[in-house]
Amino acid sequence: MKKNILYILALTAISFSSCNKELDDVNTNPNATENAQPDYLLTGAIKNGADAYWGTTNNMNSSLLFVQHWAKVQYTEEDRFIYSNSSFTSLWSTLYATTITSLNKIIEIGNTTGNSNYRGVALTLRSWSFLLLTDAYGDIPYTQAGKLSQFITPAYDKQKDVYYGLLDDLKSAKNALDVSGKSIAGDIIYSGDINKWKKLANSLRLRIALRIADREPAKAKQILDEIKADGDLFIADNSEIAQLIYSISPQQNPVSAQFDTRDDYRISKTIVDKLFSLNDPRLPIYASKTQTATPEEYIGLPNGLTNSEASNLGFAKTSKPGTYFLAPQSPAVFFSYAELLFDRAEAAARGLTTENAANLYKQAVIASLKQFGISDAAATAYAGQSAVQYDASNYKKSIGEQKWLALFGQGLEAWAERRRLDYPQLTASVNTVLNGQIPVRFIYPGTEQSLNGQSYKNAVANQGADLLTTKLWFDQY
Secondary structure (H helix, E strand, O other): OHHHHHHHHHHHHHHHHHHHHHHHHHOOOOOOOOOOOHHHHHHHHHHHHHHHHHOHHHHHHHHHHHOOOEEEOOOOOHHHOOOOOOOOHHHHHHHHHHHHHHHHHHHHHHHHHOOHHHHHHHHHHHHHHHHHHHHHHOOEEOOOOOOOOOOOOOOEEOHHHHHHHHHHHHHHHHHHOOOOOOOOOOOOOOOOOHHHHHHHHHHHHHHHHHHOOOOOHHHHHHHHHHHHHOOOOOOOOHHHOEEEEOOOOOOOOHHHHHHHHOOOEEEEHHHHHHHHHOOOOOHHHHEOOOOOOOOOOOOOEOOOOOHHHHHHHOOOOOOOEOHHHHOOOOEEEEEOHHHHHHHHHHHHHOOOOOOOHHHHHHHHHHHHHHHOOOOHHHHHHHHOOOOOOOOHHHHHHHHHHHHHHHOOOOHHHHHHHHHHHOOOOOOOOOOOOOOOOOOOOOOOOHHHHHHOHHHHHHHHHHHOOOOOOOOOHHHOO
């Protein structure tokens, strides 16, 4: 009897073992690799980040409207700043759940395989991603972000601490990048050119140094002194622009994809008027001619119209963005050479370096025009106009207005710079709902209140009310 019982138990154990194995087999994805591949992760992280940066929610439906690069010709609620706490989930969820998670894995792989270049590239891109988040929302999860096994409800770091942490991360990235080191794959920005990644890391350090310059000028100068002392280089030519050049459908630029099926946007009257006033050769690149012939050929749409007002102006007599931006293969620019030169000009104007601010400003203006195929002669003539020339008595106005033009299409970065420099001076439509104010931050996703409630409350207590009009730490002056 005892032997029979043991036999039955043995059969039962074998049966459970077999069932468990079968369940394991059922729950295993046969198409998944045993180990994550850094090249695939890197390609995906870049593509996801670019799509979030240039896509509908964070660019076309918000920041491009805030800086009056674009306007809405129908469904105009966003152009009147009518948003809810579900309006700004895309940047948060995409960067945290996909981009940053993938980049953390690449950093881990780089460490375990001894490939410091994967680590350096991933740290650079992760810093760019966190920078987008903190510029938009303010205080954000940073130190504990992406560590789900340790922190299910990550704490929010103060914006100042995020900027300081990113400066450290970018210095580590620069040091990890080794032109003589192991090669990387999956790089759809620089095709594995490590020297260009080092330049991008340093250029981002300069960008962040200027973000904090009004609040922490000594720290900003320290960063620039470190870069100079180490002999580090920045992006040095339009050929070194950090950008993702898209392909044809279905891998086209998000702007192209949007206009394939919808017709909600026009170029803003504000920027068209400015381009006209300066006889700016970028006008036919930034704007399309009106479908119905008009004397002006290019007509911008005022921001903040009601739906009926926009309908009265019509689709055919207002200008879409230019065909350059509507093309499937139009690039998503992460960091341009023109921006780098404007940043260096500002650093010099602030006394953070000893470079020539006026000369760098002129180079920046010319670089922007040449980025869009304007000839050397036309670019030089444009930069020589009195209305374009550098004004040392108000460097923020000179740099702010021309940088605003140069950053056309890069809504999030243009918005950050307009808040920081306070130029150009823009006016909200009377139809907007913020008492004449233009949004200065994204509101947190509503899911943070329900899923990460205490951390959310702590951030609001530190930063201020979770409103579109609450100024962030970097934007206090």
